[in-house]
Amino acid sequence: MGQRQYWMLAAAGLLIPFASWWLLASSEVIPKVFMPGPQDVWMRALSWLYEDGLAADALISITRVFVGWGLSLLIALPLGLMIGTYRPVQALLEPLTDFIRYMPAVAFIPLVMLWIGIDEPSKIAIIFIGTFFQMVLMMAEDVRRVPAAQIESAQTLGASRSEIVNLVLLPSAKPALLDTMRVTMGWAWTYLVVAELVAANSGLGYSILKAQRFLQTDKIFAGIIIIGLITDQLFRLVHRRAFPWMYRKS
Numbered sequence: 001m002g003q004r005q006y007w008m009l010a011a012a013g014l015l016i017p018f019a020s021w022w023l024l025a026s027s028e029v030i031p032k033v034f035m036p037g038p039q040d041v042w043m044r045a046l047s048w049l050y051e052d053g054l055a056a057d058a059l060i061s062i063t064r065v066f067v068g069w070g071l072s073l074l075i076a077l078p079l080g081l082m083i084g085t086y087r088p089v090q091a092l093l094e095p096l097t098d099f100i101r102y103m104p105a106v107a108f109i110p111l112v113m114l115w116i117g118i119d120e121p122s123k124i125a126i127i128f129i130g131t132f133f134q135m136v137l138m139m140a141e142d143v144r145r146v147p148a149a150q151i152e153s154a155q156t157l158g159a160s161r162s163e164i165v166n167l168v169l170l171p172s173a174k175p176a177l178l179d180t181m182r183v184t185m186g187w188a189w190t191y192l193v194v195a196e197l198v199a200a201n202s203g204l205g206y207s208i209l210k211a212q213r214f215l216q217t218d219k220i221f222a223g224i225i226i227i228g229l230i231t232d233q234l235f236r237l238v239h240r241r242a243f244p245w246m247y248r249k250s
Contacts, residue, residue: 036218041225044218048207058226061192061203064120068127069188072135073181080139085165094140097133105130105191123195130191131184138184142176143169182235189227 018038024030025037032040048054082089083097108129116122146169154168196205204223211219 033215033217036221040218041221044216045222045226048219048222052207054226057202057204057207061196061205061227064123064195064203065127065185065188065192068124068192069131069185071124072128072132072184072188076132076135076139077177080136081143081165081170083136084140084143085161085169090140094137097136101133101137106194109195123192123200126195127188127191131188134187135180135184138180139173139177142173142180145176146172178235178238185235193227 022038025032025035025040036044045054079093083094084090105126109126112122112125112129116125150168150172151164154164159167192203193205193208196203197209200206204227208220208223211217211223
């Protein structure tokens with residue numbers, strides 16, 4: 001598929017849902033209070049930006065997400081590499097990590113609030129719990145998917161275990177690792193919104209909850225769209241810049 005066909009399909013994938021949303025809202029089959037149109041959401045987003053402190057809310061939420069997610073990444077990346085590379089480490093840590101990751105992070109909120117309180121550290125802790133265990137196992141699997149032929153070639157050339165990890169496994173797994181970061185960043189936003197719904201007086205999640213109380217559905221839509229756009233497109237851009245060979249014409 002050429003670049004032109006790709007971008008045409010990508011545009012269609014965005015425009016068709018948008019047009020369907022606009023037609024449904026314009027038909028007034030569903031009252032506007034429940035289904036605002038794109039123009040209503042746009043106007044509300046502008047009002048939020050210039051009058052209600054959207055920039056401050058976004059900055060607070062972005063800071064919380066990046067601190068919690070960054071702490072997860074700082075620990076999960078080396079741990080995932082070790083689990084994916086060394087069988088003894090895998091046997092020691094993977095079963096427990098696999099068990100914990102199926103525990104819903106939301107269920108930890110009462111404990112986090114009891115142990116840490118309701119200030120900023122509790123929100124960061126919820127994001128950490130929600131992303132860390134999944135991130136570790138996904139990164140370990142990314143490393144395990146490196147073709148065995150590459151490892152065997154390095155061993156034939158006399159590479160040591162550390163050289164195989166640093167010069168073969170990590171470079172080969174980088175695209176998949178970045179995809180894992182992108183996926184877990186989405187989860188980090190999910191858990192941030194949950195944390196802000198429970199105990200916060202600022203941030204995008206708190207603003208969405210406040211909008212629900214006053215039936216400001218257009219503001220809820222605006223908040224959801226803003227959350228979706230903040231980091232996902234940034235990760236797509238980074239992935240394209242870091243691995244341009246993956247996006248060449250085929």
